Amino acid sequence: MQPPIEQAQAIQDAFVQIREELAKIIVGQHEVIQQLFICLLCGGHALIEGVPGLGKTLIVKSLSQILDLRYSRIQFTPDLMPADILGTNMVKEDERGSRYFEFFPGPIFGQLILADEINRASPKTQAALLEAMQEERVTVFGTEYPLQPPFMVLATQNPIEMEGTYPLPEAQIDRFFFKVNINYPAYDDLRGIIDKTTQEYQPDLQHILHGPAILEMRTLVKQVPIAEHVKSYAIRLVLSSHPEQSFATDTVKQYVQFGASPRGVQSLVLAGKVAALLDGRYNVSRADIRAVAKPALRHRLVLNIKGAAEGIAVDQIIDELVASIPEKITYPGKVYT
Amino acid sequence: MRDNSAFEQELARLKRGMRLATLHHLLLRTLLIVLGLYTLAIGLEWLVAVNLRGEVAFYLLALALALLLAGISVFLTRKRIIDILIDIDTRLALHDRLSTAYEYHTAGKASTFKNLLIDEAQQALSHLTPKQMLPPNVAPLYRLFAVLIALNLVLLLVEHPPEFWPQASRTAQDESQSPETTDTPKAAPTSEVRENTATTSADLPPKPQEEIPNASHTPDMSQNSSLATRNPALKNVQGQPRETAQDADAGTRLEDIGLRELPVQQSPQFQQLSTEERNTLRNALNQMLHDQAPPVIEDERATLDQRQNLEEMLAALPDDLTSEEESGDPLQVDRQNSPNQDEGQSEQEANTSQNRSDNETSSSVAQNRDDERKPGGSGRGNASNRDGDADPDRDLADEDSAFAAGHGTSDGQKLPPNTLDTADGPALQDNILSARQEQYTVPIRSVTQIGESSLPEEEVVRVYRQELESILHKDEIPLNYREYIKNYFLLIGIREDQTTHATTD
Numbered sequence: 016m017q018p019p020i021e022q023a024q025a026i027q028d029a030f031v032q033i034r035e036e037l038a039k040i041i042v043g044q045h046e047v048i049q050q051l052f053i054c055l056l057c058g059g060h061a062l063i064e065g066v067p068g069l070g071k072t073l074i075v076k077s078l079s080q081i082l083d084l085r086y087s088r089i090q091f092t093p094d095l096m097p098a099d100i101l102g103t104n105m106v107k108e109d110e111r112g113s114r115y116f117e118f119f120p121g122p123i124f125g126q127l128i129l130a131d132e133i134n135r136a137s138p139k140t141q142a143a144l145l146e147a148m149q150e151e152r153v154t155v156f157g158t159e160y161p162l163q164p165p166f167m168v169l170a171t172q173n174p175i176e177m178e179g180t181y182p183l184p185e186a187q188i189d190r191f192f193f194k195v196n197i198n199y200p201a202y203d204d205l206r207g208i209i210d211k212t213t214q215e216y217q218p219d220l221q222h223i224l225h226g227p228a229i230l231e232m233r234t235l236v237k238q239v240p241i242a243e244h245v246k247s248y249a250i251r252l253v254l255s256s257h258p259e260q261s262f263a264t265d266t267v268k269q270y271v272q273f274g275a276s277p278r279g280v281q282s283l284v285l286a287g288k289v290a291a292l293l294d295g296r297y298n299v300s301r302a303d304i305r306a307v308a309k310p311a312l313r314h315r316l317v318l319n320i321k322g323a324a325e326g327i328a329v330d331q332i333i334d335e336l337v338a339s340i341p342e343k344i345t346y347p348g349k350v351y352t
Numbered sequence: 353m354r355d356n357s358a359f360e361q362e363l364a365r366l367k368r369g370m371r372l373a374t375l376h377h378l379l380l381r382t383l384l385i386v387l388g389l390y391t392l393a394i395g396l397e398w399l400v401a402v403n404l405r406g407e408v409a410f411y412l413l414a415l416a417l418a419l420l421l422a423g424i425s426v427f428l429t430r431k432r433i434i435d436i437l438i439d440i441d442t443r444l445a446l447h448d449r450l451s452t453a454y455e456y457h458t459a460g461k462a463s464t465f466k467n468l469l470i471d472e473a474q475q476a477l478s479h480l481t482p483k484q485m486l487p488p489n490v491a492p493l494y495r496l497f498a499v500l501i502a503l504n505l506v507l508l509l510v511e512h513p514p515e516f517w518p519q520a521s522r523t524a525q526d527e528s529q530s531p532e533t534t535d536t537p538k539a540a541p542t543s544e545v546r547e548n549t550a551t552t553s554a555d556l557p558p559k560p561q562e563e564i565p566n567a568s569h570t571p572d573m574s575q576n577s578s579l580a581t582r583n584p585a586l587k588n589v590q591g592q593p594r595e596t597a598q599d600a601d602a603g604t605r606l607e608d609i610g611l612r613e614l615p616v617q618q619s620p621q622f623q624q625l626s627t628e629e630r631n632t633l634r635n636a637l638n639q640m641l642h643d644q645a646p647p648v649i650e651d652e653r654a655t656l657d658q659r660q661n662l663e664e665m666l667a668a669l670p671d672d673l674t675s676e677e678e679s680g681d682p683l684q685v686d687r688q689n690s691p692n693q694d695e696g697q698s699e700q701e702a703n704t705s706q707n708r709s710d711n712e713t714s715s716s717v718a719q720n721r722d723d724e725r726k727p728g729g730s731g732r733g734n735a736s737n738r739d740g741d742a743d744p745d746r747d748l749a750d751e752d753s754a755f756a757a758g759h760g761t762s763d764g765q766k767l768p769p770n771t772l773d774t775a776d777g778p779a780l781q782d783n784i785l786s787a788r789q790e791q792y793t794v795p796i797r798s799v800t801q802i803g804e805s806s807l808p809e810e811e812v813v814r815v816y817r818q819e820l821e822s823i824l825h826k827d828e829i830p831l832n833y834r835e836y837i838k839n840y841f842l843l844i845g846i847r848e849d850q851t852t853h854a855t856t857d
Contacts (some may be wrong), residue, residue, distance in 0.1 A: 019464040020468055022464075143409075177372040236463065238464035239465060240463040240466060242448055242452040244450050244451065245448055296447055297469045297472065298447070298465070299448070299469045301448060324836070
């Protein structure tokens with residue numbers, strides 16, 4: 016077994032290599048790639064949101080090639096049924112003529128699942144996918160079928176054209192580890208996109224990581240130390256998002272209906288550990304918690320009608336929350352001065 | 353088990369620095385408390401004339417008390433080593449390495465990265481200087497220390513001024529003149545008081561007189577400076593008789609008009625008056641009304657008890673007089689002569705008119721008439737003979753027949769509240785006389801008795817509540833969202849129309 020320092024170094028190296036490989040296909044979006052990598056090492060699933068044409072599907076597809084994972088793509092449509100995702104039992108006939116049921120697995124039985132436009136399917140179909148995400152197994156006709164680890168779902172959705180869609184309920188959207196926003200590329204990035212996509216350019220992507228290595232990295236990530244006052248910092252950040260709490264800011268009290276759930280704290284701490292390792296450190300700091308606050312919390316805050324009507328950005332609320340937490344904090348309730 | 357002695361040595365170095373800092377704080381706070389007690393002692397000596405600082409026990413007690421208080425203060429505000437490490441991590445941007453390493457080292461927590469973390473923390477601590485570990489903090493205590501030092505210096509200089517000060521030479525001269533002068537801070541005020549008591553003139557203040565010869569006889573002062581010192585004092589002395597005369601004149605004028613001390617409260621309650629006082633009051637009222645007081649004034653004590661005080665009685669007086677007039681009582685009060693009354697009466701009538709105007713305001717709000725309302729005038733005793741029905745032929749401009757609001761009665765007709773303008777009944781006018789001898793005409797409709805309203809409260813409040821609730825409901829929906837909702841329903845309407853057309857096609 017490698018010493019921990021080498022294992023940590025391996026994580027750093029893997030990330031650098033993945034970023035370089037993806038850069039052959041994807042222009043820019045470094046933050047998106049880092050967040051997806053963090054999500055992968057934490058064993059979570061990501062919801063990618065962006066306007067059409069920003070390369071959401073391309074990123075996931077390229078990532079699947081680099082990670083050497085079994086890739087499945089599910090295009091969600093309004094007529095998609097749960098059996099189309101999970102699989103179903105089919106009647107088959109053997110040589111003697113007797114019939115029996117055989118389970119035909121659906122596309123969910125991959126390792127890296129792209130759920131494209133997840134908000135177009137009905138809630139029933141969404142629920143089938145989300146059950147697999149939470150339990151990492153599928154139950155069909157009373158029989159459980161485990162999913163092969165590492166199992167990761169990358170769902171995409173379009174923030175515009177919400178008519179005719181089925182927005183994910185808050186309880187289900189909370190199961191996503193990260194919500195990654197893909198922003199519109201800058202001028203230079205657009206020039207790179209033109210160079211890569213409008214010319215004869217077909218790069219070959221190499222396999223950087225495979226499944227067992229990812230699982231080892233996930234185990235190592237959970238070993239990263241975190242101090243009590245850093246935990247207090249993360250707890251304080253999540254509690255501040257609840258309008259009924261005394262820590263809540265005025266903006267939260269005015270515009271937020273529901274704050275982040277305990278899954279938010281889990282996401283903050285786990286993601287902070289990966290962020291620390293990627294930074295070459297062996298402990299989680301308060302700066303790491305701040306760095307992963309937005310992707311971990313932006314989909315867990317539910318705005319009230321006033322916030323939605325006034326178009327309040329959740330990221331802005333999270334920035335205010337981060338600024339409101341005192342830098343000097345130790346154990347819960349005690350502020351170090 | 354891995355040897356983390358290097359890390360422990362660095363922690364020991366930090367702890368030594370913390371102990372020194374604690375000792376430093378202890379000494380500083382002790383010194384501050386001692387200085388504060390010394391300052392208090394000086395103040396007490398000046399105020400209470402007690403000698404504290406001459407006793408050795410004072411210093412020992414002050415030191416012991418200061419040490420005790422400082423020790424308690426330091427104990428309560430002591431910082432833990434983890435707090436110091438977090439502070440170092442924050443100041444030097446060490447990403448919580450030191451604090452995490454210390455926590456895992458002391459708590460014995462297990463982690464794959466524990467040893468790596470401890471090594472990093474030990475390296476970081478070894479490169480820190482004592483100033484980086486525990487930076488000197490110019491706390492407010494230091495500023496307080498400086499303030500106390502300065503204050504004590506000032507107090508000591510005041511007590512024992514140096515000889516180069518001008519005050520010092522004069523003080524020395526005074527002390528030489530007084531045979532009983534001792535070398536203590538109390539000597540100067542004692543000699544000054546003794547000389548002040550020797551002043552012979554009772555009209556002039558002694559101090560200016562004292563200052564004039566002293567100022568002019570100071571050998572060190574030139575003639576110009578002595579004149580400059582003497583002239584303001586002379587002006588002050590010359591102004592004294594004028595000021596005294598002015599005060600006396602003001603006092604005399606106040607006494608002449610009998611308003612030396614203006615009363616604060618109104619007239620006392622009748623129940624609190626004795627029989628003698630009531631008779632005195634009756635006599636005064638008789639004189640005021642030129643011996644034409646209505647019988648109510650002559651009533652027995654029980655009747656007077658129904659009034660609370662003089663103001664209320666005077667307020668009811670016109671109504672009583674009117675009722676007596678209608679019933680043929682020859683005793684009437686000529687209300688046209690009211691402007692000729694005294695100032696004191698005008699003041700009372702101002703209070704009376706104020707009470708009546710308040711009553712009119714409350715009665716004019718009632719806009720509904722009740723069939724079951726009792727006929728009759730006021731509930732004030734002798735008004736029962738009044739005709740309860742409103743007379744439509746009453747002349748509105750009749751100034752002689754003034755009515756107070758609330759004493760009219762309705763004709764029993766019940767009207768909705770929004771028909772005030774078209775309501776039957778006279779628009780009564782009431783003439784109010786004030787102390788300024790002005791008349792106020794107040795139109796009143798739908799008079800009702802004071803204290804009785806036939807309009808249910810719910811009927812009045814319901815309308816206002818509905819309006820308020822509608823406003824509240826509207827305000828809950830943001831402006832932007834109203835357009836959103838409207839557009840949404842419009843959109844649905846358009847789609848339905850299109851679908852219908854498609855189906856029919």
